[in-house]
Amino acid sequence: MKLHAAAILLVFWLGIFTVHTAKGSIGSQSMRKFRCVNLSTQQLNIRNLISYEKQQVPVNAIMFLTTKGIKICVSPDQRWVQAAMKKIDQKRTTKGK
CATH class of the missing domain: 2.40.50.40 (OB fold (Dihydrolipoamide Acetyltransferase, E2P))
Known part of the structure; x- marks a missing residue:
């Protein structure tokens, strides 16, 4: 029984660690700067x-x-x-x- 509880606890902590690591790597990526590809032909106000x-x-x-x-x-x-x-x-x- 103790081994079963330890395994569940280990899986739980690994899941939290994985989610935390994934959020950190995504959040630390810089946003891509907006670049013009198509040009508008209309005159703007x-x-x-x-x-x-x-x-x-x-x-x-x-x-x-x-x-x-x-x-x-x-x-x-x-x-x-x-x-x-x-x-x-x-x-x-x-x-x-």
Whole structure:
């Protein structure tokens, strides 16, 4: 009887250890950074954009972040994109003063 109880206890502790180790390894992995693959062709409302990030790999793109937290990738060659980036930069410099 004692051997049976010891075996159950051993299995129980091994199960807890396995779950704890699996959670630790998954939790310690860094999240993959969002990357642009497809580019939107629609012009966005500049007032709804709060920041941007330039990207060159895997495609040359500008990733805008909207006020709702949505990331949208566009081609950096468009005039409205350049204007939006300039406006965001101006907002950043006026907030920093």
